[in-house]
Amino acid sequence: MSLFDKFKPTATMYYALRDEIGRDPFGVSMDEMKGPTRALVDGKEIVLAGTNNYLGLTYEESAVAATIKAVEQSGTGTTGSRFANGTYAAHRQLEIDLAAYLGYKHCIVFSTGYQANLGAISALAQAPDDVILIDADSHACIYDGCQLSGAETIRFRHNDPESLEKRLQRLGENVKGKLVCFEGMYSMFGDTAPVKELVEVAHKYGAYALLDEAHSFGVFGENGRGICEHDEVLDQVDFYTGTFSKSLASIGGFVASNHDELEYLRFSSRPYMFTASPSPANIAAASAALKKISSDQSMRVQLWENAKRVHAAFTQLGFDLCAPCSPVIAVRMKSRDQAFKAWNFLMDNGVYVNLAIPPGTPNATSILRLSVSSAHTTEDLDIVINAYGALAEKLSGELKDD
Amino acid sequence: MSSIQEDDDLVFRKICSLIEPLNDKGVKLTRETDLIADLEIDSVAVLDVVMDIEDNYDISIPVNTISEIKTIGELVDAIHAIKKEQT
Ligand SMILES: Cc1ncc(COP(=O)(O)O)c(C=O)c1O
Numbered sequence: 001m002s003l004f005d006k007f008k009p010t011a012t013m014y015y016a017l018r019d020e021i022g023r024d025p026f027g028v029s030m031d032e033m034k035g036p037t038r039a040l041v042d043g044k045e046i047v048l049a050g051t052n053n054y055l056g057l058t059y060e061e062s063a064v065a066a067t068i069k070a071v072e073q074s075g076t077g078t079t080g081s082r083f084a085n086g087t088y089a090a091h092r093q094l095e096i097d098l099a100a101y102l103g104y105k106h107c108i109v110f111s112t113g114y115q116a117n118l119g120a121i122s123a124l125a126q127a128p129d130d131v132i133l134i135d136a137d138s139h140a141c142i143y144d145g146c147q148l149s150g151a152e153t154i155r156f157r158h159n160d161p162e163s164l165e166k167r168l169q170r171l172g173e174n175v176k177g178k179l180v181c182f183e184g185m186y187s188m189f190g191d192t193a194p195v196k197e198l199v200e201v202a203h204k205y206g207a208y209a210l211l212d213e214a215h216s217f218g219v220f221g222e223n224g225r226g227i228c229e230h231d232e233v234l235d236q237v238d239f240y241t242g243t244f245s246k247s248l249a250s251i252g253g254f255v256a257s258n259h260d261e262l263e264y265l266r267f268s269s270r271p272y273m274f275t276a277s278p279s280p281a282n283i284a285a286a287s288a289a290l291k292k293i294s295s296d297q298s299m300r301v302q303l304w305e306n307a308k309r310v311h312a313a314f315t316q317l318g319f320d321l322c323a324p325c326s327p328v329i330a331v332r333m334k335s336r337d338q339a340f341k342a343w344n345f346l347m348d349n350g351v352y353v354n355l356a357i358p359p360g361t362p363n364a365t366s367i368l369r370l371s372v373s374s375a376h377t378t379e380d381l382d383i384v385i386n387a388y389g390a391l392a393e394k395l396s397g398e399l400k401d402d
Numbered sequence: 403m404s405s406i407q408e409d410d411d412l413v414f415r416k417i418c419s420l421i422e423p424l425n426d427k428g429v430k431l432t433r434e435t436d437l438i439a440d441l442e443i444d445s446v447a448v449l450d451v452v453m454d455i456e457d458n459y460d461i462s463i464p465v466n467t468i469s470e471i472k473t474i475g476e477l478v479d480a481i482h483a484i485k486k487e488q489t
Contacts, residue, residue: 009442022435113405134451136453143420143465151465152466153464153465153466154462154463154464154465155453155465157447157453161463163457167462168489170460170461170462172487172488358444358446358447359435359444359445359446359447360446363448364444364446364447364450364451
């Protein structure tokens with residue numbers, strides 16, 4: 001018996017598929033970046049259509065300039081956690097700016113979005129008195145936050161307020177605190193949650209609502225504040241979590257809230273206290289990107305135009321799409337085998353998308369996840385749509401029975 | 403005792419009927435069958451089967467409990483324990 005035996009079944013399956021197509025979908029190296037939507041991979045220029053760069057801000061001039069200045073002034077790293085020596089004026093300022101942008105009283109910046117969820121959930125809910133209820137399709141960091149918390153965790157059916165309500169009703173009298181966690185837009189299928197209904201059900205049973213807008217921040221709502229802005233319940237969300245790694249094109253995460261007690265997390269949340277804070281460069285880039293999206297709506301408008309174009313084209317091509325139009329456009333494949341080959345075919349045709357296979361995908365489906373960016377040019381999208389057009393033919397021919 | 407035995411059987415049969423569609427290899431289902439090792443059902447799919455069981459019996463089975471369950475028999479026992487507690 002070795003420590004490694006348990007990996008064998010997955011490794012065997014994965015390596016066989018990888019060797020069959022002659023490329024590793026989970027080990028692609030962008031050898032040279034050519035801008036927000038292009039990269040050189042194995043000497044060939046590829047259109048990047050599997051990122052989270054929704055607003056295309058990775059090369060935003062003001063952010064690049066601010067980042068260079070921050071490194072020169074404040075150094076390359078903070079070498080400490082927020083709780084110790086890792087809080088600079090810029091970290092504080094970004095918390096104030098994020099709170100102001102979203103309209104919450106408080107905000108805490110974490111080192112990543114993963115840690116923000118991990119840190120909020122694990123500190124807020126504790127065994128044995130509290131219970132956490134989570135959407136069944138929640139991101140790994142929500143599941144991991146529950147594990148770290150140790151509190152009893154119950155899943156409700158994806159995007160189903162009724163299923164949440166049933167589970168809240170079943171809870172015993174002894175439960176003290178209840179925390180309900182769900183997301184705005186889901187990253188794999190691009191479907192969106194009934195945020196208003198979920199918040200209402202949570203509050204009806206005296207539970208707190210934690211909403212992760214990782215993929216919807218900057219993308220949904222009149223001012224880009226997420227699905228809760230679109231649903232007009234932003235002020236009712238108890239804990240709003242987000243990341244800098246998608247629309248803000250940096251690294252870091254945050255939790256915002258109107259509860260004054262949010263500040264308690266600063267001395268009780270292990271993922272806040274025991275990891276180094278984001279570097280000055282990360283903070284400067286996120287701050288500049290936040291300024292940009294607060295003052296300029298044009299990226300979001302372009303993003304949705306691009307999303308509509310691709311979604312309509314794929315619908316016409318007859319693809320089995322996972323959700324109505326959003327910036328994440330996922331195509332359902334028949335099998336893992338077919339998904340690997342289709343992914344490889346797109347690479348051959350100059351397009352990188354994300355391959356997602358079970359475990360870890362909802363309903364054990366294999367999908368090709370495409371994400372649209374506002375930075376995609378007409379030519380980029382032509383290449384994408386042409387590649388998918390050729391793929392559609394391939395799927396009804398050669399790859400039909402894979 | 404006999405009524406528990408009877409009920410036990412019903413829960414066992416219900417679980418088998420929910421798992422059967424995922425039993426691609428046609429393994430004979432017993433109390434000792436290991437969901438992941440024998441049936442090669444992935445851990446996420448196990449959670450989805452459990453969701454059906456929850457709705458069927460109107461109980462909530464915490465993720466913490468599921469992660470400790472390996473065999474069909476353990477799942478049956480857990481459901482009995484929770485049914486007693488929650489109803
Ligand atoms: C829903 C959701 N929450 C949180 C995260 C984590 O964000 P970060 O990359 O900042 O750790 C992600 C991204 O992977 C996500 O999809």
